[in-house]
Amino acid sequence: MHRCGHSRVTTDPPDSALVRMVTNEGLVRHLQALPAELPRVVVGGNHAVPWLLVDAAEATWQRYRLFMLNAPEGVPDRPGVVLETPFVGAGMRGREGLAYYPCRLSLVPALLKRRTVPDVVMLHVAPPRDGMLSLGVEVNILPAAIEATRAAGGTVVAQVNPRMPYTYGDAIIHVDEVDFGLESDAPLGEVHRTEPGDVQKVIGDNVARLIADGATLQLGIGAIPDATLQALHNRRELKVWSEMISDGVMKLDRAGALAKDIITTSFAFGSSELYDWLDGNARVMFSRTERTNDPAAIARLPGMTSVNAALQVDLFAQANASYVRDRIYSGFGGQTDFVVGALHSAGGHAVIALPSSHQATGSTIVPRLESPATSFQHSYVVTEHGAAAIWGRPQPKQAAELIAHAAAPDFRDELQVQARELF
Numbered sequence: 233m234h235r236c237g238h239s240r241v242t243t244d245p246p247d248s249a250l251v252r253m254v255t256n257e258g259l260v261r262h263l264q265a266l267p268a269e270l271p272r273v274v275v276g277g278n279h280a281v282p283w284l285l286v287d288a289a290e291a292t293w294q295r296y297r298l299f300m301l302n303a304p305e306g307v308p309d310r311p312g313v314v315l316e317t318p319f320v321g322a323g324m325r326g327r328e329g330l331a332y333y334p335c336r337l338s339l340v341p342a343l344l345k346r347r348t349v350p351d352v353v354m355l356h357v358a359p360p361r362d363g364m365l366s367l368g369v370e371v372n373i374l375p376a377a378i379e380a381t382r383a384a385g386g387t388v389v390a391q392v393n394p395r396m397p398y399t400y401g402d403a404i405i406h407v408d409e410v411d412f413g414l415e416s417d418a419p420l421g422e423v424h425r426t427e428p429g430d431v432q433k434v435i436g437d438n439v440a441r442l443i444a445d446g447a448t449l450q451l452g453i454g455a456i457p458d459a460t461l462q463a464l465h466n467r468r469e470l471k472v473w474s475e476m477i478s479d480g481v482m483k484l485d486r487a488g489a490l491a492k493d494i495i496t497t498s499f500a501f502g503s504s505e506l507y508d509w510l511d512g513n514a515r516v517m518f519s520r521t522e523r524t525n526d527p528a529a530i531a532r533l534p535g536m537t538s539v540n541a542a543l544q545v546d547l548f549a550q551a552n553a554s555y556v557r558d559r560i561y562s563g564f565g566g567q568t569d570f571v572v573g574a575l576h577s578a579g580g581h582a583v584i585a586l587p588s589s590h591q592a593t594g595s596t597i598v599p600r601l602e603s604p605a606t607s608f609q610h611s612y613v614v615t616e617h618g619a620a621a622i623w624g625r626p627q628p629k630q631a632a633e634l635i636a637h638a639a640a641p642d643f644r645d646e647l648q649v650q651a652r653e654l655f
Contacts, residue, residue, distance in 0.1 A: 250360050251392060251413035256288060259389065259412055263292040266351060266387060270295055270314075274350040274377040277301040277321065278476075279421030279501035280370035282356035282391035284414050289354070297331075299348060300324075301340070301372060304421060316348065319563035326559070337475060337566040338525035341376030350381045353388045358396040360407055367403040368396035369420065369500040369510065371518040375402050378409055387411050395419055397510040401496075401517035423478065423502050428459035431587050434616040436460040439539055439585050442612060442619060443467065446491075447535040448577075450474040450570050453501070454541055456585045465489055473533055475524050475566040477516075478502040482509050498524040525566045530573025536580035538570035543586070545613050545638070546601045547631040547651055549622045551584050555603035564606055571607045575623065581611035582623075588615035588640040595643035597634050599650035613638045628655040 254262065273289050276282060277300040289296060290308055298307065299316040303323035307315070315324045318335040335343050344350065355374060358366040367374055378388055390410045394417060428436065436459025443449070443464060448471040451457040461480035464470065465487040472481055472495045479502040484490055495516045500506065510516055523529060530536055542551040543561075554562050574582040584607070589595050596615075613620045618637040622630050631651040635644050 250363055250407040251365070251390065251410055253392070253413045253415060256284070256291075256414065259285075259288045259414055260291050262387070262412060263288065263352065268351045270297060271351040272297040272299055272316070272348060273352045273354060274299045274344065274373075274381070275354045276356050276367075276370045276372075276374055277303050278370055278372070278499055279304060279423065280356045280368060280396070280499075281306075281421070282354050283418070284391050284416050285354040285389055288414070289352075299350065317563070318343065319565050320560055325561065330560075332560050332563065334564065336525070336564045336568045337521055338527065338569045340373045341520070341522045344373060344377050345380045345383075349384050350377055351384070351386045353377045353381045353386070355388065355390040355410070356396060357390045357392055357405075357410075358398040359392055359394055361398060363407055364404050365390065365392075365407055365410065366396070366398040366400070367405065367518070368399055369507065371399075371401070371403045371520060372499045373521050375405070375520040376522065378405070382409075389414065391416050393418060395507075397507045398512055399510055399516065399518045400514050402520040402523070403518040419504075420507060421501065422504060423453070425455070425458055425479070428455040428462070431616045432456050432459045433462075435585050435587065435614060436463045438614045438616070438619055439583055440464050442581060442583060442614070443470075443537050444535065445469050447471070447537045448473050448533040450530075450536070450538045450566075450574070451480070452476065452540060453478045456541055457539060460539055460585070471533070472496065473524070473530065473536070475521070475570070476500060479506045482506050496524060525569040527569050527573040527576070530570060531576035531580075533573075533580070534578050536574045536577035537583065538574035538581070539583045539585055540567045540570065540607070541586055542584045542596075542606070544596050544598050544601060544603075545584060545586065545634065546598050547634060547647065547654060548600065548608070548627065549610060549613070549630045549634070550601050550605035550608040551610065551613075552601050552603045553606040558603055568607050571610060575609065575611065582609075583612045583614055584610050585614045588617055588638060589643070595640055595647070597639040597643065597647060599647065599654060615639075617641070631655060
């Protein structure tokens with residue numbers, strides 16, 4: 233079997249018989265028999281959406297609730313589908329009637345078990361090996377969703393795809409956890425990043441200067457995290473404990489920058505090369521969200537360095553990473569979990585990194601946020617102009633650091649005037 237030009241060893245075909253496979257039509261009949269009037273369907277998100285199962289939901293119900301994290305474009309867009317999420321992706325952004333749940337990622341499993349209990353969970357899995365399925369690149373909140381729907385007497389269905397990498401840790405579930413399976417052979421969603429621009433490269437270099445050999449890393453996805461990872465190729469004995477990973481971590485490993493420790497993550501997306509690297513790679517352990525994002529677990533990691541992006545930071549050192557023009561753009565995600573955990577780590581740092589200005593909106597260092605804050609109390613705020621040291625300073629000195637070391641020079645005089653009025 234070939235996938236995107238790369239060969240992959242698969243399980244013997246008879247093993248797939250361990251899952252109760254059905255046709256599209258058969259799955260729709262089973263779903264139609266469910267008693268819920270307005271069923272809530274939790275679907276794996278990011279770039280591992282089981283699209284065949286979403287199509288089955290569309291064929292089954294005129295009205296239902298669709299709960300998904302970071303939904304990509306292509307999710308149903310019609311009256312009757314109530315979109316629910318604690319983290320807004322491109323497929324739900326700006327949608328009429330969106331039910332956004334403000335919730336840090338570590339608490340989403342509790343949300344599913346207490347407030348938004350699913351009637352159906354839809355998974356995207358690798359074919360069975362030795363009687364076990366793998367959730368592949370999207371573990372995240374799905375183990376908690378399975379437990380919640382099982383406790384409520386709901387249904388778990390899976391799209392079984394040989395192109396899904398077989399990953400380990402909490403990704404492994406027994407075939408008995410799945411009520412019905414639907415066969416597919418479809419590529420996963422890929423993310424192809426362009427080379428970071430000059431500003432992003434400088435920011436990445438500035439962030440990398442704060443990261444010593446032996447540190448434990450959490451970085452998201454985007455131009456600045458990519459630039460930071462590129463700038464770390466000469467470091468040694470780095471470790472990774474991150475809610476998500478992409479190609480940058482794979483490249484860091486190949487550069488010899490990582491220790492031989494286990495790489496801990498909860499979900500992944502990137503290129504087909506990344507997916508092939510993950511397939512059968514027991515060194516990468518996928519953990520459920522309530523473990524990877526547990527601030528107490530993060531705090532126990534020495535030298536934990538969390539690097540997250542923001543849209544704006546104000547002179548009170550509050551960061552907005554969630555709202556654009558007063559409308560929800562994304563959500564808390566794991567930023568608050570890792571900021572808190574990193575600050576409690578021995579030798580740890582919580583870093584917010586962003587360009588100092590945007591052409592459309594001006595300075596990203598502002599006197600006071602007009603939108604709700606996503607996180608606050610960071611170790612450093614980093615731009616292309618330097619690193620402002622935040623934690624452990626009184627408010628006026630925090631503001632002075634931001635103006636002197638993070639703000640764009642063209643905006644510093646006005647920010648100083650504003651700072652004198654505020655403090």
